[in-house]
Amino acid sequence: MAGEVSGRRTRPARTGWIARVRRWWGRALGSEGHERSTVLLIAKGTLAATIAWVISYHLLHAQSPAFAPFSAVLIMQVTVYQSLLQSSRYVGAVVAGVAVQAALGFLVGPDVPAFALVALVALTIGRWPALGSQGSQVATAAFFAFSTYVSATSTLDKVTQLGQIILLVLIGCGIGVLVNVTVLPPLRYRSAEHGIRTLAHALCDLVSDIYPALRERGLDEERTGRWRARAEQTGELVTQARTGLRMARESLHYNPRRLFRRGRAHTYFEGYAAVLEALERTLRQVAALTRSLDKWSADEDRYRYGAFLASYADFLESLSHITRVFADLDEDRLGDQTSQLHQLADEAQNYRRRLAEQAERDDLPLTDPGRPYGVLVIEAARLMEEFQYTCDVLQHHVER
Known part of the structure; x- marks a missing residue:
């Protein structure tokens, strides 16, 4: 009896959940609106991330290939204009963070005081209004760059890895913008x-x-x-x-x-x-x-x-x-x-x-x-x- 009651209670709830999902997809496929925009944005983000991963991992054999797909998805904004605006700010923030680490890393070294100084300068630059919502990426890039700098074994390797971070970010942003422009760029009439x-x-x-x-x-x-x-x-x-x-x-x-x-x-x-x-x-x-x-x-x-x-x-x-x-x-x-x-x-x-x-x-x-x-x-x-x-x-x- 308890199982029957439990079954009777569970089945309507499960049916209701399925019906809501069907209605959601019906709206997404049937007319323009929030649902269709969501599906399109997810699909374009998936495509951009996949292309960026293939280039960074399989073609460039980068040591930190995730930077490219992460960047591609991060700047996949609703409008083409926002994609261009945010990608330029994001690239600027990453370049600033890597530059801070490169300058202080080679001058001070890889010790804890150097990391504290990198964090202080990066967080300060991140407050620059021109970077907008991407200001926090200055510190993020600086911390990743510090980790790469510490693990590198030679000066040439350190310079190469820091430069590779910027290259991967540029690739990811470029692919993200390209996909957003060429694959049903959103119009919000x-x-x-x-x-x-x-x-x-x-x-x-x-x-x-x-x-x-x-x-x-x-x-x-x-x-x-x-x-x-x-x-x-x-x-x-x-x-x-x-x-x-x-x-x-x-x-x-x-x-x-x-x-x-x-x-x-x-x-x-x-x-x-x-x-x-x-x-x-x-x-x-x-x-x-x-x-x-x-x-x-x-x-x-x-x-x-x-x-x-x-x-x-x-x-x-x-x-x-x-x-x-x-x-x-x-x-x-x-x-x-x-x-x-x-x-x-x-x-x-x-x-x-x-x-x-x-x-x-x-x-x-x-x-x-x-x-x-x-x-x-x-x-x-x-x-x-x-x-x-x-x-x-x-x-x-x-x-x-």
Whole structure:
């Protein structure tokens, strides 16, 4: 009985693990994304490391052949630009470490005080900002070089082994960069779209929560407080979107695949950057709107001005339709999407005008600084300006 129970418990867990693995590989093979990038990076790293090992061990018969495959894998960055940048820094760090060991080793000797001096100088050089994240490799190279120096039996052997370390690193970095450039060099066009989509989704979800509550006049303090908190916590999404856009731009540098784009990518990235900035400003305006609604939640006059609330809900609903298009932004459909955005923007402009007319009919105290009505009307106008500007900017870059 215990075995049966144990079997029943183990089998579903094992089946679930297999199903997750299948789904992961399905995503990797079926569409572009993190899974496919991971598989591609592992495959390219394996290829580069193998080629570097064959050259260093079987052709050069190096005493420390692992330096070459280690270097090839170390600089196998996501983008070609990063591979070139990090390989240059890594080579510089290794050369500096070996040079420190060579200079101090021949001057001071192979004793413990010499090692301490090598470590001190190498760690100090490793702090040089120009080396970036590869600064720690100065000390690593110096320590390996010291070990090689100590084990060498003659001066010529010592010089040869230290020079061989630099040669193996150059071979490994060269192979790593060559593989990354020639074997499906990564282009991150979709990273820019993904960041904008995520930001637009957050904006769409927030606005879509607000306008039904306005129709129902459900502006209690707890609800408006949650809106304020959500609007003020979008900074991380903005940072992620900017990172995605930066990676997308960076993936073009020195990438041969960009030649097949015939200059379109640069134009689109400019448009995406403008859209991202406009969405960021729009989120700030929505945050200001939620603060005004939070003030209204304690104002009993909202029951008197139900028609104004309904008009405001119609206006925000029209804006939510625009955010849904941005949340589905796709380079292959930008032409159709920009036309749709302009139609939706025209509809939203009509709703904003109706909102202003409703405020006049209700004779709202718009000039009273202690009441939220004037601020709400102003926020509606500012929101419309930002949405209209976003649509116009995207249309401009698509037509270029």
